[in-house]
Amino acid sequence: MQKFKAGFEFVERIIFNIGSVVLGVMMIWIFLDVLFRTIFNQPIPGTVELTGEYLMVLIVYLGLSYTLRQDGHVKVVFLYDKFSEKWKMRSDFITSLLATISFLFISVLNFNEFLVYLQYDIKSVGILGYPLAPALLLISLGSLILSIRLFINMTVIVTERKAPIQSSISESETM
Amino acid sequence: STVIDEDEVRVRFATYVPVTSPVYKYVAEPWMERVVELTNGKVEFNTFPGEQLGKAHDMLKLTRDGVIDIGLFPANYFPEYMPITSALTGFPSLNTSSYQGTMAYNELLKSDDELIQRDFVNNRMVPLMGHVSPTYDVWAIDKEIRVPGDLRGIKIRTAGGITNEYFSHFSAVPVTISHTETYEALEKGIIDAANYSSVGVEASGTKDLLGHATFPHIGTAIHSLVVNERIWNRLPEDVQQAMKQAVEDILEESGVNYDEETIRFNELFEKEGGDIIELTGEEQQQWDEAATDFIETWIDNNDDKGVPYQEVLDHYRDLLDKVQ
Amino acid sequence: MAATFIIILLLVLLFIGMPIGFALIFVGSLGIVIVGGIDAFLGILSSTAYRSVNSFTLTTIPLFILMANFIAKSNIAKDLYNCILKWIGHIPGGVGVSTVFASAGFGTLSGSSIAATSIMSKICIPEMVRANYKPTFSAGLVASSTGTLAVLIPPSVPLILYAVQTETSIGKLLIAGIVPGIVLALLLTAFIVLSSLNKNTVIEKATWTERFQSLKFIWPMIVLVAIVLVIIYFGIATSTEAAAFGALGALVIGWLLKRLNKSAVVEAFKDALQQTAMIFTIVIGGYIFAYFFTLSGVGQSMITAISESGLSKWTILFLIILFYLILGLFMDLIGSMILTLPLVFPIILSLGFDPVWFGVLVVLLLEIGLVTPPVGINLFITSKYSKIPVEKVFYGSIPFIFLLLFLVLLIVVFPDLALYLPNNM
Numbered sequence: 062m063q064k065f066k067a068g069f070e071f072v073e074r075i076i077f078n079i080g081s082v083v084l085g086v087m088m089i090w091i092f093l094d095v096l097f098r099t100i101f102n103q104p105i106p107g108t109v110e111l112t113g114e115y116l117m118v119l120i121v122y123l124g125l126s127y128t129l130r131q132d133g134h135v136k137v138v139f140l141y142d143k144f145s146e147k148w149k150m151r152s153d154f155i156t157s158l159l160a161t162i163s164f165l166f167i168s169v170l171n172f173n174e175f176l177v178y179l180q181y182d183i184k185s186v187g188i189l190g191y192p193l194a195p196a197l198l199l200i201s202l203g204s205l206i207l208s209i210r211l212f213i214n215m216t217v218i219v220t221e222r223k224a225p226i227q228s229s230i231s232e233s234e235t236m
Numbered sequence: 237s238t239v240i241d242e243d244e245v246r247v248r249f250a251t252y253v254p255v256t257s258p259v260y261k262y263v264a265e266p267w268m269e270r271v272v273e274l275t276n277g278k279v280e281f282n283t284f285p286g287e288q289l290g291k292a293h294d295m296l297k298l299t300r301d302g303v304i305d306i307g308l309f310p311a312n313y314f315p316e317y318m319p320i321t322s323a324l325t326g327f328p329s330l331n332t333s334s335y336q337g338t339m340a341y342n343e344l345l346k347s348d349d350e351l352i353q354r355d356f357v358n359n360r361m362v363p364l365m366g367h368v369s370p371t372y373d374v375w376a377i378d379k380e381i382r383v384p385g386d387l388r389g390i391k392i393r394t395a396g397g398i399t400n401e402y403f404s405h406f407s408a409v410p411v412t413i414s415h416t417e418t419y420e421a422l423e424k425g426i427i428d429a430a431n432y433s434s435v436g437v438e439a440s441g442t443k444d445l446l447g448h449a450t451f452p453h454i455g456t457a458i459h460s461l462v463v464n465e466r467i468w469n470r471l472p473e474d475v476q477q478a479m480k481q482a483v484e485d486i487l488e489e490s491g492v493n494y495d496e497e498t499i500r501f502n503e504l505f506e507k508e509g510g511d512i513i514e515l516t517g518e519e520q521q522q523w524d525e526a527a528t529d530f531i532e533t534w535i536d537n538n539d540d541k542g543v544p545y546q547e548v549l550d551h552y553r554d555l556l557d558k559v560q
Numbered sequence: 561m562a563a564t565f566i567i568i569l570l571l572v573l574l575f576i577g578m579p580i581g582f583a584l585i586f587v588g589s590l591g592i593v594i595v596g597g598i599d600a601f602l603g604i605l606s607s608t609a610y611r612s613v614n615s616f617t618l619t620t621i622p623l624f625i626l627m628a629n630f631i632a633k634s635n636i637a638k639d640l641y642n643c644i645l646k647w648i649g650h651i652p653g654g655v656g657v658s659t660v661f662a663s664a665g666f667g668t669l670s671g672s673s674i675a676a677t678s679i680m681s682k683i684c685i686p687e688m689v690r691a692n693y694k695p696t697f698s699a700g701l702v703a704s705s706t707g708t709l710a711v712l713i714p715p716s717v718p719l720i721l722y723a724v725q726t727e728t729s730i731g732k733l734l735i736a737g738i739v740p741g742i743v744l745a746l747l748l749t750a751f752i753v754l755s756s757l758n759k760n761t762v763i764e765k766a767t768w769t770e771r772f773q774s775l776k777f778i779w780p781m782i783v784l785v786a787i788v789l790v791i792i793y794f795g796i797a798t799s800t801e802a803a804a805f806g807a808l809g810a811l812v813i814g815w816l817l818k819r820l821n822k823s824a825v826v827e828a829f830k831d832a833l834q835q836t837a838m839i840f841t842i843v844i845g846g847y848i849f850a851y852f853f854t855l856s857g858v859g860q861s862m863i864t865a866i867s868e869s870g871l872s873k874w875t876i877l878f879l880i881i882l883f884y885l886i887l888g889l890f891m892d893l894i895g896s897m898i899l900t901l902p903l904v905f906p907i908i909l910s911l912g913f914d915p916v917w918f919g920v921l922v923v924l925l926l927e928i929g930l931v932t933p934p935v936g937i938n939l940f941i942t943s944k945y946s947k948i949p950v951e952k953v954f955y956g957s958i959p960f961i962f963l964l965l966f967l968v969l970l971i972v973v974f975p976d977l978a979l980y981l982p983n984n985m
């Protein structure tokens with residue numbers, strides 16, 4: 062289990078780092094698009110479509126799991142903070158379980174959508190006309206990784222008898 | 237939720253446009269009212285306008301999968317699922333008015349098996365009607381576009397799809413900008429023109445930014461009113477009949493009303509200093525030749541899909557001629 | 561019945577510490593199964609995940625967050641505050657007013673209430689306490705007004721989300737927040753000066769040399785603001801695209817001034833990614849929950865009830881304002897907005913209110929909710945960074961909450977405060 066956890070966290074971090082790189086790419090891409098449009102009257106074809114159809118998907122879904130690990134998902138803690146350690150564990154376990162179910166559904170359903178998009182060869186509305194199916198696969202993957210993260214958090218509660226997330230307002234909220 | 241009994245029918249109707257839009261006013265609302273009338277109130281609609289149950293690009297899926305029972309959405313958003321209708325939507329120089337297009341398309345819908353099979357049956361949907369909008373044309377800030385050659389280098393907002401290919405074909409730069417951002421993009425000169433119908437210009441609030449309108453009739457929007465197949469089969473026969481009859485009853489007016497609104501807006505546009513370009517016979521001929529050329533190229537390029545585009549197109553053209 | 565159960569379940573899960581986005585996704589999905597059936601659940605869950613992030617307009621959220629991160633890590637906000645202190649810190653109320661000005665200045669670069677509050681809590685509260693302001697007062701000021709200024713003055717994450725969701729012009733909405741933001745700064749200034757008149761809350765007067773020297777540290781800030789403004793107002797880019805310029809500009813300036821090293825840049829990207837993931841989880845959950853609410857028919861019967869109630873449009877507006885204040889007690893800003901707009905926005909339109917004006921009003925109302933217990937993220941953040949207990953931060957916020965309510969009243973009575981600029985640009 063420890064080995065699996067370490068391996069998973071390696072993958073989780075890499076996926077998160079890819080998301081960060083995509084954010085940088087998006088910043089420079091939009092900048093260049095405006096630059097080319099202003100100077101050469103020739104925007105980069107497909108910028109508007111590609112940023113929404115792919116870059117945003119990568120940025121949001123590749124960041125999901127690591128954000129949870131850093132306790133970056135906003136929650137209401139005024140009551141939770143007054144819980145005893147035991148009740149914190151219980152409520153963490155329950156909420157993680159419910160979230161795991163939700164994200165497994167999202168993962169499976171979007172994988173199914175991926176297959177449908179492949180079957181119908183659904184393409185971007187823009188001029189480049191690239192296929193959209195991989196975007197659905199990315200959503201499926203991001204949600205799956207998050208589900209595994211939630212599952213690991215649950216096993217930590219059971220095996221190590223402690224809540225996996227300690228701080229109530231994480232540093233990540235400082236943006 | 238959905239109830240279907242012999243003496244009570246309650247179904248979910250959803251569309252992506254808000255209740256204030258012409259499609260809602262001229263198609264959705266009169267049709268539903270007529271159905272209620274014809275069935276003496278046996279049918280009740282739970283209406284979900286304005287993307288309340290999902291985004292525009294999911295409308296077909298939501299209807300097919302039974303999230304909603306009856307949907308009203310533009311075929312051009314779904315070129316892969318509705319290949320024929322979305323091609324008819326994007327082809328230039330077909331109908332000249334909403335009335336003409338709507339009457340012809342609904343004849344096609346009754347008689348063209350390829351269209352029914354590929355666009356509807358394959359998606360487990362039963363078509364009730366298709367509403368063909370007035371044509372989408374070229375609305376430019378300050379460039380007078382008189383012939384297709386004038387499109388070269390023009391950055392033009394489109395809704396995507398085949399229309400993009402049309403503009404690229406003539407070396408214009410099609411840009412897919414959201415409805416919300418079109419105003420700002422025109423104001424800042426990020427785009428030079430928009431491919432809108434007159435009513436679309438009105439709805440986007442961009443009238444004061446636009447100077448010249450050219451009407452070569454580049455494509456339309458075809459809104460399909462469809463019922464989920466499983467729901468349709470469960471409906472009592474008299475309700476099915478009423479739904480079809482209601483379409484017959486509102487069809488003509490849905491086109492005429494739209495055309496009147498178009499004329500009214502165009503007059504307002506001119507009154508406020510806008511310029512609607514009168515094409516000379518020679519210029520019009522250039523657009524027609526360009527359209528023929530484009531459609532030919534397009535059908536050649538898409539020949540491998542096994543869709544009989546040419547046959548349906550010829551059929552549609554015949555029907556359009558009859559309406560005139 | 562089902563709706564009541566689902567809403568109670570949502571509250572329970574929120575209160576036992578389930579992340580807001582997750583809770584909305586789970587409870588919304590469950591609700592859809594109950595009121596719409598399995599088909600509806602499968603159909604909605606398989607399309608919402610993609611559709612709620614797939615939009616060019618939304619790129620502005622991660623990019624403006626990224627810009628704020630670069631600025632925070634370059635210490636530009638701290639320089640700005642110190643500079644203002646040198647100029648007006650010795651006047652009665654000057655230190656407090658400096659906090660307001662610095663918050664407004666930082667607000668021109670940050671579109672996030674939480675970001676602005678956390679940075680200014682760290683920078684301003686210690687200085688105010690050092691100048692003999694009560695910790696309660698200092699913390700209350702920052703908790704209640706810094707974030708509000710950040711979301712009223714463009715850029716603004718909540719106003720952008722409002723624009724996307726209601727299909728209102730982004731450009732107009734952003735400009736609409738400017739005057740209310742300035743009015744708020746003036747109200748705060750007047751209040752702080754009046755309440756400081758008989759108190760010894762000033763710092764030592766800086767010399768003119770010190771003052772002018774401090775100016776040279778704030779030019780990066782001014783350059784950045786200028787870049788974004790020039791780009792938007794001279795029509796080089798749309799307000800969406802301007803975020804990319806702002807972020808890149810902040811990166812380049814921070815790098816050239818040697819304020820940002822490699823690890824700070826990496827951190828800025830990572831923090832931005834986490835923030836984005838957090839916001840969009842709520843956005844996705846908000847959509848799913850809203851679809852449930854729509855399907856349940858509760859929303860529609862509420863709208864029908866309101867429109868058939870025969871109440872005047874002003875009574876209905878008053879009820880809506882009250883509704884948002886109550887909602888703000890329990891919910892965070894973005895979640896509440898996404899959850900309620902599909903229901904409330906059509907009512908507002910049908911009553912003939914201006915959508916741009918209402919956007920400013922909603923954001924302001926929900927911003928008040930960020931400092932009210934039991935759920936008030938800015939309250940918690942201010943408390944965490946200033947080490948002042950939550951209840952004291954809230955206590956200190958009360959007078960400022962009244963100022964915010966007064967601003968709400970002003971905007972309702974004089975809609976032109978929000979509408980003059982967008983209608984005349």
Ligand code: NA
Nearest residue numbers: 667710713715
């Ligand atoms: Na701001």
Ligand code: NA
Nearest residue numbers: 888889929935
């Ligand atoms: Na609150």
